[in-house]
Amino acid sequence: MITVHMFNLTIIIPIYNVEQYILDCIQSVIAQLTDDIEVICVDDGSTDHSIDVLSTYLKQQPQTHIKNIKILQQQNAGVAAARNLGIRHAQGKYLTFLDSDDVLLPAYAQEIQRAIASDADVISFGYQSLSEDLTPISHPFIPQQVLDQTQQHQQTLIDIFNVNLWFSGIHLYKASLFQGIEFPKLSHYEDAATIPDVIMQARSFYTIQAALYGYRIRASSATNCKNASNIDRSLQCLEQLIPTLIEKTKAQVIFIIPLMHFFYIYIYQSTKFKNKQCAKHNWSKFAGAIQQLPQASDLIQNEHNRMLYHCLAFGLYGFYLSKFMSRLVRSIKKRLGRPYQR
Structure with a gap:
């Protein structure tokens, strides 16, 4: 037709x-x-x-x-x-x-x-x-x-x-x-x-x-507003999005790319705007399930997200370790004149 x-x-x-x-x-x-x-x-x-x-x-x-x-x-x-x-x-x-x-x-x-x-x-x-x-x-x-x-x-x-x-x-x-x-x-x-x-x-x-x-860019928009209620809504939406991306990754491994991107955002917001106990709890919600997915780190070009993927086994400390490692890689690549994808 x-x-x-x-x-x-x-x-x-x-x-x-x-x-x-x-x-x-x-x-x-x-x-x-x-x-x-x-x-x-x-x-x-x-x-x-x-x-x-x-x-x-x-x-x-x-x-x-x-x-x-x-x-x-x-x-x-x-x-x-x-x-x-x-x-x-x-x-x-x-x-x-x-x-x-x-x-x-x-x-x-x-x-x-x-x-x-x-x-x-x-x-x-x-x-x-x-x-x-x-x-x-x-x-x-x-x-x-x-x-x-x-x-x-x-x-x-x-x-x-x-x-x-x-x-x-x-x-x-x-x-x-x-x-x-x-x-x-x-x-x-x-x-x-x-x-x-x-x-x-x-x-x-x-x-x-x-x-x-x-x-x-408006300070009051849903994307940019950082008040407590908006952060809570953001985290709640990520808690709906991330399980969906986990299921999609099981079917099509390419979805590991947005999955790690939004898991990084989820943990970043948890550590920045919530207390450590909440951040540890949020990490434990999804890190184990992500570790069970098919290995696909070679698809992830973003240094932050790829490092986070490799640090999933270290608990919430893996988030801080991944940030340190990605900064180190960025510094080395900068000295060598190589491209770095944030």
Whole structure:
């Protein structure tokens, strides 16, 4: 059965209480909207004026500029549910996601149109971190060109996994890759629970070596807020994510890469924000199960994560030992002029 798509691309924008940011977001989209791009804004039960601000602005625009923009609404159920609703209504050959406090950078449409012509299953690009007033605050992240040859497909997947940047907004995905896959209901790490599965369905990749996504860093966001309740939610979500990754690793050993990445984050947060007894308890929850998995340290390119893998037998002290060893390796490689992957 041949699927007929109305658009080349659907951009899904979940919206929740972002009245001071939503105009920046939608203006960056409309500035480069073309007839073959669909935009689905999903209001996740906002309690502020986000949708009023958005609707008022759209009414002021020429119909030709906004004819492909639709607004869906749901009761508050979280960003994952909002994305899933957008996916179900999408009519694009490709899907991507834009957080409602972020922006598309000016070259976005031009670059992705050229990339879509490649017909790759997944198209990846870089991002630029921005301050709240959209001022660049660091060097942009630019992805490395991936090798896309049939005989090197597994190595391509390994390279993509080792970037460990499970951020849904820096890829375009063929809509067919999401068949049977949904974002789980998590307040943190919902991308990490989903995007690796989507990537595993892909058979061809295309890389745009430019920053096209503007990631606004807000102190109050779920990602950056470090208050006690947010740390607790983060740890709770990791306690759901890590067992899932353990089971996936049993079936496909490549999942050891994100597993060790998020186990490192879990133990780091436990040691930094909780007491030692809690950190030891959290270590014991998963370290033994990870040790029972097939040996696969050669897949892990990140020094911190690989050292942690080799120190699992030493209890919580293994975490501190792995940090010391990775710093030592970094120092040696720096002296020898060799690359070091953090």
